[in-house]
Amino acid sequence: MSDTPAPARLSFRHWVEDRAEAAIFRAILALPYRRRIPAMGWFSRTILGPLAMNRRIKANLAYIFPDMPKAQVKQICRDVADNFGRSLIELHSGAEFARFVATQPLGGPGLAALDRAHAEGRPVILASAHYGNYDVLRAGLTARGFRVGGLYRPLSNPAANKRYVATIESIATPLFPRGNEGLGAMIRFVKSGGMLGFLGDQHMAHGEMLDFLGKPAASATSAAKMALKYNALLVPLYATRNPDGLTFTVEVEEPIPHSDALTMTQAVNDSVSAKVRAHPGQWFWVHRRWRHTA
Template sequence: MSQPPPRVPWYYHLLAAPLLALAHLPLGVLYGLARVVYWLLAYGVRYRQRVVLDNLRHAFPEKSEAEIRLIGRRFYWHFAQVLVEIIKLAAISPVELSRRLRFTNPGVLLRPLEERRLVLVLGSHLGNWEWILARAGALFPGWVAGVYKVLSNKFFEWFMRRLRTRLGPEAVPMQSTLRYLVQHRDTGHTVSLLLDQAAGPADRPYWTEFLHRDAGFYSSADRLAPQFDAIVLYVGIRRERRGYYAVTFAELPGGPLPGLAPTVSEALRHPATEAFVRHLEADIRATPEQYLWTHRRWKHNRRFN
């Protein structure tokens, strides 16, 4: 099971108080605050603007500089909205969240859970990824966990863990993933993995072309799915209008076939990850402003033997 909430210094609660106060404001008011955040990020501090524009230019070489900068501005507005929506997780009710985030085909996830199968849900930093986990935890109580990277800042590690688990899902540190899966084998659980984080050389990444550049992806789904007889799903999300999202699941290959010859391509050795990348590319092209372009996704280089 996931680790229990850690004991924290008393002043963490004081630091969290302003954020919790904001969370109790109506979303309409928070979106007004998001306007201020947008102007600060895009025109004030110009938060990672160089990274954002460089990522967009590589991802969409067919677009003009004016189009790239327009997507960039739209991204900052989307990002500002996501930031206040994440804060809202500290107070939003399950009923309100269910109105604002809908699963278009929940049966794809529910059926294997009812069969007590393990489900690996492969997600990304698209749309509002934090709301997906919270909504799934509220809809399928006791069946949902999200794997995450522990934050170096201890206060924000505690605060984000509190937000992520408030409506029911468990939060599993990345280094505890295998232990969690072993403990929940054959119990009907879904474990969410964000695969679009930049996997380093030590992470045994699967390298493939992603938005016109080589990118290394965590390949854990292809290793874990056969080991645990798990169903593998892609989760896509799209903002339909301000504060409202639609989430759709798609079944992916469950890992490589046994006994593959050494000469078989890397794509056949990593079918789940490769399929995930292609789904993600299609979703990004459909709504490019809704991807997290501030992320240094391509900071590692492929190493050839």
């Protein structure tokens, strides 16, 4: 959490950028839900991907899969950008997205453990990744009646951040900003028996070097430490986008047994790695997960 920068002051540039972004989103949101999602996917893979994503995706793929054929690399670049665009407009669809997700079935061998924890008032740490659309998890579990909280990283643009927070709060609440501001409320929520979502697949400057997709990666152990400290379940879960581009398969895995923070975090890394290997186009390869890449 100490990696979170202090919020910036609102500048004229921030205001202009926010108004431009808001105008673009208003235009796309004017489309019916089932048309706007593929439309934003097309825009992202055709325009945003080549301009801003593909270089980083290719560098990460070359580091992890040096022998991957060029045709497969090209397809993954397209798939990652497409999924990013779809996820972005789904998030900005707010309550409409939440209502759609509420119709998606939940499954997996760990779902019964979540039901028991909810009935017993036992805390749960939900471990996921920038994969598929992770906000499906918050919305879907909330629709099932669970108390689900999430962490978010405030945007550097204060105007955009205000709009962003209002949108994601319309999907499900509570939400806690990363850093000292949200720490106390987050801990109280967990101790009260809530379910808290973590996305632990980004580079953490002060993390532990653990294996991720076969390479050492600085990994946050905070989810495992919270599970141990508050006797919470640590449960990996994912929302995989289906071939139709609109619906999802939500799978809740078995809870990770309590041991020590390093062992449990490695188990989370292994779980995420398995999902990425199975569906490489659904993980956000744009992050600098390994600082060795260009």
